[in-house]
Amino acid sequence: MTRRIVLALACAAVAAAALPAVGETLSGAELFTRADKGHCAACHEVASAAPSARRSDVGPKLGGARMRALGRERLRALLTDPMASNPETLMPPYGRHRILDAAEIERVIDYLYALP
């Protein structure tokens, strides 16, 4: 009996770990890397990352100086709908398709601004 309860709890823990908890607040870095959120890291490398065998060069490498030069307003527009400035882009329209909500987009921008 106890073994069954332990097994049920273990299964519940595995299921809970696989899904973002309701109302969970993810950091900009988590939003950037997580496959169930921005998954920006699938296409972009960041200046700070250690060299890796995996190449994420569909989009340009992202660095803080360039992000701050673009500015929050431009980044917000880009993350909301990159097709507005480039209809051919491969980058997903995070805001328009509600992949990220407005607060999440702001946290991703904070993360981009803080890149080296």
Ligand code: HEC
């Ligand atoms: C499927 C690939 C893909 C994904 C996923 C992706 N991007 Fe992009 N991104 C691109 C491409 C390609 C460009 C180049 C510009 C264009 O296509 O118009 C770009 C451009 C950018 C730029 C402008 C860079 C510059 O120097 O002008 C920023 C900033 C950016 N992406 C941030 C993000 C963030 C943040 C995410 C995740 C929330 C993300 N991207 C997800 C492909 C992607």
